[in-house]
Amino acid sequence: MSASEAEVLAGIAAVARAHVGFQGELRPELRLVEDLELDSLKMLSLALEVENHFRVCLDQEAAIETVGDLVAAIREARDA
Amino acid sequence: MPEPRTLDALLQRAAGFPDTGLRLLDRFERESWLPWPEIHDRARAAAGRIRGTGVAPGERVALVYPTGVGFFDAFFGSLLAGAVPVPLYPPVRLGRLAEYSARTAAMLEAVGARLVLADPGVRRLLGEAVERARPALGCRSLDELDAGPPFQAAVDERALALIQFSSGTTVEPKPVALSQRAVLAQARILNGLWPPRADGVDSGVSWLPLYHDMGLIGCVLPALERPGTLTLIPPELFVARPAVWLRTISRLRATLSPAPNFAYSLCVAKVRDEELAGVDLSCWRVALNGAEPVAPRVLRAFCERFARWGFRAEALTPVYGLSEATLAVTFSELGRGFTSRRFDREPLAAAAEAREQPDGIELVSVGRPLPGFSLEIRDPAGRALAPGRVGRVLVRGPSLMDGYLGRPEATAEALRDGWLDTGDLGFLHGGELFLTGRAKDVLILRGRCHAPSEVEHAVDAVDGVRTGCAVAVSHLPEGAAGEELVLLLEARSELPAADYPALGAAASRAVRTATGLAPDRVAVLAPGSLPRTSSGKLRRQEALRRWLADELRPPAPVTPIRLAGAVVRSSLAMARSRRARGRG
Numbered sequence: 001m002s003a004s005e006a007e008v009l010a011g012i013a014a015v016a017r018a019h020v021g022f023q024g025e026l027r028p029e030l031r032l033v034e035d036l037e038l039d040s041l042k043m044l045s046l047a048l049e050v051e052n053h054f055r056v057c058l059d060q061e062a063a064i065e066t067v068g069d070l071v072a073a074i075r076e077a078r079d080a
Numbered sequence: 081m082p083e084p085r086t087l088d089a090l091l092q093r094a095a096g097f098p099d100t101g102l103r104l105l106d107r108f109e110r111e112s113w114l115p116w117p118e119i120h121d122r123a124r125a126a127a128g129r130i131r132g133t134g135v136a137p138g139e140r141v142a143l144v145y146p147t148g149v150g151f152f153d154a155f156f157g158s159l160l161a162g163a164v165p166v167p168l169y170p171p172v173r174l175g176r177l178a179e180y181s182a183r184t185a186a187m188l189e190a191v192g193a194r195l196v197l198a199d200p201g202v203r204r205l206l207g208e209a210v211e212r213a214r215p216a217l218g219c220r221s222l223d224e225l226d227a228g229p230p231f232q233a234a235v236d237e238r239a240l241a242l243i244q245f246s247s248g249t250t251v252e253p254k255p256v257a258l259s260q261r262a263v264l265a266q267a268r269i270l271n272g273l274w275p276p277r278a279d280g281v282d283s284g285v286s287w288l289p290l291y292h293d294m295g296l297i298g299c300v301l302p303a304l305e306r307p308g309t310l311t312l313i314p315p316e317l318f319v320a321r322p323a324v325w326l327r328t329i330s331r332l333r334a335t336l337s338p339a340p341n342f343a344y345s346l347c348v349a350k351v352r353d354e355e356l357a358g359v360d361l362s363c364w365r366v367a368l369n370g371a372e373p374v375a376p377r378v379l380r381a382f383c384e385r386f387a388r389w390g391f392r393a394e395a396l397t398p399v400y401g402l403s404e405a406t407l408a409v410t411f412s413e414l415g416r417g418f419t420s421r422r423f424d425r426e427p428l429a430a431a432a433e434a435r436e437q438p439d440g441i442e443l444v445s446v447g448r449p450l451p452g453f454s455l456e457i458r459d460p461a462g463r464a465l466a467p468g469r470v471g472r473v474l475v476r477g478p479s480l481m482d483g484y485l486g487r488p489e490a491t492a493e494a495l496r497d498g499w500l501d502t503g504d505l506g507f508l509h510g511g512e513l514f515l516t517g518r519a520k521d522v523l524i525l526r527g528r529c530h531a532p533s534e535v536e537h538a539v540d541a542v543d544g545v546r547t548g549c550a551v552a553v554s555h556l557p558e559g560a561a562g563e564e565l566v567l568l569l570e571a572r573s574e575l576p577a578a579d580y581p582a583l584g585a586a587a588s589r590a591v592r593t594a595t596g597l598a599p600d601r602v603a604v605l606a607p608g609s610l611p612r613t614s615s616g617k618l619r620r621q622e623a624l625r626r627w628l629a630d631e632l633r634p635p636a637p638v639t640p641i642r643l644a645g646a647v648v649r650s651s652l653a654m655a656r657s658r659r660a661r662g663r664g
Binding site for chain 1: 596598
């Protein structure tokens with residue numbers, strides 16, 4: 001994992017802890033709905049807070065299924 | 081100009097008031113101003129484009145937009161083109177696209193949508209839904225349609241104004257068809273409640289989604305009818321930062337703002353002191369609370385929490401309504417604050433009688449019928465009941481739906497001799513309505529109705545659940561902050577009781593994955609525990625009643641930690657029983 005990937009993952013973990021009460025280790029293969037056990041309200045919060053944290057606008061976001069997808073989407077949006 | 085009788089005529093009139101309109105907040109709380117004259121111009125242009133696609137008068141156009149100017153172009157554009165707009169939810173954020181597609185396809189099919197108009201940003205996420213439902217004119221964004229001459233159709237007041245869904249679901253979506261006459265009647269009744277005052281004009285703030293009756297019909301259309309000014313906050317911004325709602329009310333000195341019970345609860349839970357620097361909520365005259373059961377605990381907590389920022393307890397106004405009546409049916413007296421009374425539990429639970437009792441269950445009044453509405457409490461045989469007797473709530477009034485679109489049997493069940501059977505249970509006390517529960521099978525969670533079948537189908541697919549033997553019900557427990565989602569399911573007979581907790585956890589996960597709803601309680605029952613009708617159908621409300629009365633096995637509340645504990649305990653128990661068998 002490159003430094004930037006690790007950094008993005010750590011950022012998502014911080015957001016998830018602060019805003020949706022997620023505890024535990026965040027790994028790229030975890031699925032947002034099934035593994036993180038977030039309901040739709042928390043999912044909305046996570047999306048918005050992640051965007052604010054990284055100052056990006058996520059695209060095609062409904063197709064994002066895993067933490068890894070989210071990391072990739074954020075990195076892509078930052079490079080754009 | 082004669083008094084407008086249709087939404088397009090209201091928009092035409094509002095175009096003469098350039099100081100009024102909509103103020104839209106983006107997700108960084110930046111404002112943009114959209115006066116009614118501009119909305120009218122844009123709508124005429126959009127109508128020209130929509131008409132060019134070949135949509136005929138009365139045909140349905142589905143709209144998929146986030147809160148923003150695009151929604152109003154498409155909504156008023158469709159109306160001015162003579163079509164019937166059907167606002168639908170935009171895609172959810174992150175994950176669950178498959179469920180969204182199935183749900184949207186079902187709703188498109190239920191209304192026979194000829195065209196889908198969508199925000200360019202969400203359009204490509206609609207591919208699967210559109211492929212399934214195949215609207216004849218496809219899914220387009222407004223700006224890619226050919227520009228035609230601006231257009232404004234002549235619309236009859238008996239024509240349909242819009243279609244809203246009573247519950248958004250993949251299984252049995254019920255499209256509620258509302259006439260121009262009904263929608264205008266509702267907007268006028270609401271505006272009649274807060275006439276212009278000597279010390280100023282009322283103005284509203286809303287974060288409610290525009291595909292929700294309280295957002296579109298309760299906020300936007302009265303602002304159009306007046307015409308007045310309304311500020312809109314994107315719903316997803318509110319959910320993530322509820323403080324934005326309170327800050328916006330304060331900054332704009334707004335007087336009216338509605339929300340379901342859960343929003344007040346979310347504010348108490350999430351808003352931090354430092355987010356409210358300089359906030360003064362004393363301007364907030366009417367804080368409507370509707371669309372889901374009102375929890376007295378939440379109202380008290382909200383008053384207590386925000387009194388420091390000038391919130392006035394007398395602003396809290398519990399109301400009652402349903403999409404089949406366009407929106408509101410009863411209102412508490414304005415400026416009084418909420419009223420609650422305590423009633424003896426037993427006769428209430430048996431749906432018989434309401435007797436005041438000092439240490440009984442606390443219920444909040446939702447007030448009296450709005451002007452033009454009448455209300456009756458009836459027994460199962462349809463006879464009117466005296467005040468204090470519990471029965472089904474029926475309403476009559478000027479804004480009832482025409483019916484469920486394309487569903488004559490469902491319409492005939494709901495509408496009889498001009499009366500709408502709300503499917504809710506309640507009683508009158510001192511002339512005011514108190515709700516005690518539901519005769520109909522519907523889940524009300526976070527201000528939205530869901531069909532139980534949607535949740536039950538998800539449970540059915542879980543290995544170890546007896547096929548077709550799960551019920552989903554929601555109710556407001558005493559002292560809780562909001563409605564709880566309860567799953568009652570039967571395990572297969574070969575499943576040992578030690579595996580029940582793990583099965584409950586699996587069912588819970590399946591529901592969350594399929595619907596985005598998190599069950600609050602799960603009870604795994606032995607086969608045959610759930611009550612059925614003589615034809616074998618599950619009786620959801622009876623199952624709930626028995627579960628509450630402890631006549632089904634009482635489940636423990638589900639929290640992730642408790643669940644994990646239960647799973648561990650259950651596997652330990654299994655290991656022990658294996659060892660015991662090995663020794664024996």
